[in-house]
Amino acid sequence: xxxxxxxxxxxxxxxxxxxxxxxxxxxxxxxWGAFANTDLDSRLRxxxxxxxxxxxxxxxxxxxxxxxxxxxxxxxxxxxLDAMIDARADAQQYSFLSVxxxxxxxxxxxxxxxxxxxxx
Numbered sequence: 001x002x003x004x005x006x007x008x009x010x011x012x013x014x015x016x017x018x019x020x021x022x023x024x025x026x027x028x029x030x031x032w033g034a035f036a037n038t039d040l041d042s043r044l045r046x047x048x049x050x051x052x053x054x055x056x057x058x059x060x061x062x063x064x065x066x067x068x069x070x071x072x073x074x075x076x077x078x079x080x081l082d083a084m085i086d087a088r089a090d091a092q093q094y095s096f097l098s099v100x101x102x103x104x105x106x107x108x109x110x111x112x113x114x115x116x117x118x119x120x
Contacts (some may be wrong), residue, residue: 033065055083077104
């Protein structure tokens, strides 16, 4: 299917609603997880990061792979369940119920933001 140029969107573009900051870290994934074959781990460690919040598109593949990699690297993992989507509802439910509780804490985006605010 061909889309007119004005409708085409690069999937690496960050939507303005996310409030991009100059200090944000961007990596180009070349596999399912954001840590594999990228410098994300070394950059986060250099900043002293120990906690990551994971969300995104393709819950049962990209999001789950990133969460697994973060867990295996020793990060404290939080998963914002309402900030994920997957074309396969059954796969997403499996991740939510069977995988994510073993990798870290789960909650909503509001839960995560409330916790961050309380810790300030």
